[in-house]
Amino acid sequence: MKKAILLFVVLGLLSGLSYAQEAKFNKWSLEGGIGLTKPFENFEQGFRSATPDFLATELGVRYMISEYFGLKLGLGYNQFSEADNSQDFTSDQYRVDLQGVVNLGRLMKFESWTKTFNLLAHGGVGVGKLEYDLNPNAKDKVGILLAGATAQVRLSPRVSLNIDGTAMSNIRQNLSFDGTGPGSEHNLGIVFNGTVGLSISLGKNKSHADWYLRENEAINQIDLKIADLDKRVKDLEDNTASKQDLKKTQDGVDDLSKEVDALKDKLDTPPATYEDFLKKMVNDGYINIYFDFNSAKVNQSSVVSVGFLKTYLQKNAGVQVDVLGYADELGSDGYNQKLSEQRAQAAAKLLAESGIEQSRLNAVGKGEDTSVDKSSAQARQMARRVSFVVK
Known part of the structure; x- marks a missing residue:
């Protein structure tokens, strides 16, 4: 359970950069x-x-x-x-x-x-x-x-x-x-x-539109609760909190654990094991590495994602992963294809340098990501990334 909570803490920190998931609700x-x-x-x-x-x-x-x-x-x-x-x-x-x-x-x-x-x-x-x-x-x-x-x-x-x-x-x-x-x-x-x-x-889905909460929105709600819990913990560390505050904090952790389990159960095909759950989260695009404009250097803000994937791969020695690089739509198709390949190679190199065998990493340039609005600077930032597919 604590591992699941830790995972969603990471996902909460990354939720602002994750893609909105396809809505799956009964209409x-x-x-x-x-x-x-x-x-x-x-x-x-x-x-x-x-x-x-x-x-x-x-x-x-x-x-x-x-x-x-x-x-x-x-x-x-x-x-x-x-x-x-x-x-x-x-x-x-x-x-x-x-x-x-x-x-x-x-x-x-x-x-x-x-x-x-x-x-x-x-x-x-x-x-x-x-x-x-x-x-x-x-x-x-x-x-x-x-x-x-x-x-x-x-x-x-x-x-x-x-x-x-x-x-x-x-x-x-x-x-x-x-x-x-x-x-x-x-x-x-x-x-x-x-x-x-x-x-x-x-319908065949678990939730009706009246109650449906997209996974990224659910994670945002969990992220807000994590922030509130973090503040309470700091108050406890500063010795400014009472026993009532301590109980409230523990109750908050317990409630958060239940929400994490509920979100896990909401998946259309619930994973059989905890490792399967992590694999699904990676393959669904929650873990990404981002790059600045016209750059193949990993953005410093993506270190958390690299660390998460490194830990997952170390604990699952038989797993291989496709490292998929993308570019935004600015520039020529040929240039963006090459840039996406360089980004995939840079991410694979960083993982290899962190202790993951190079043979387990398959770097592939996917060219331009055309799924975002290219007129939006923020959307283009989301396109300049490396995603992963665990096999």
Whole structure:
């Protein structure tokens, strides 16, 4: 466990230079809810609805384009009935709607303080029909504008509890909610729904978009916690901390250990051994050596990466590694190919000088890295690197 924590300390220090990983989350979910409703204002004299009224139901399918934005196609049903001091009536409203969904929890960085709670916002348009027991021949077709918010509680990797509040405006509602009169002068009906339900993730991945945290973002969160722990440790060393601070620090270490294990378990193909875990992290691009512009000299900031790889190779004597050099897109293809080869050779030489057999290192120049935005100076810095593939 301590080795795993040490590894992620290193990865946290390097996270600012690592590549963003391909997002792998479930995009589809089925959602349903049941609850209470309340129609407002649009009633004839002598009629009013219960507060709150029962029943409101909804069923939908949601597709998340990214962790932040998505679309939802929904079906809904409301039944309105009389309050105790009202004349009897029953009316039914049916609707189909299309809404945009925003993952507010991710935008507001909820992951920095919770993995259990989340918040979604949604809004869109729909069409509906009202049917009235007191006026069975009337079929009131309306347009609908709706907006709301959903508080989520994560129950399992695939199931979330949803608590939703939604406001709807019926446009061109020709009759009152009781069905006995012409309704409001503006032909509007206002409805509030409050429902409780479930969201069920569909797909082969372990996490839904609502809760997905890219590996590099997860490491950044761990890095922040490491920094906080480091400050606490320094306070302890300065003898300025109390026993309560010591316990808090130990609890922080324990929590960090659990997060590291959770991140390890999140990998799509969990490694069988600790060494396999390290190998996957190297091959996934978390360990890189970087170079300055037009240079084949290893950047001083990459010494930590060299030390990590040296230790790994020393402990796994039968392992060989491809040393892959890259250049940014500035300059000619031929020049950049040669520069990438020089960088791969420089990294291999440094590893050999640190005690790794030259026969275990295969230096290969890969030329230009075209995956980054060449107009960005910071992105080009990420392209000027050597990556590794452990065999």
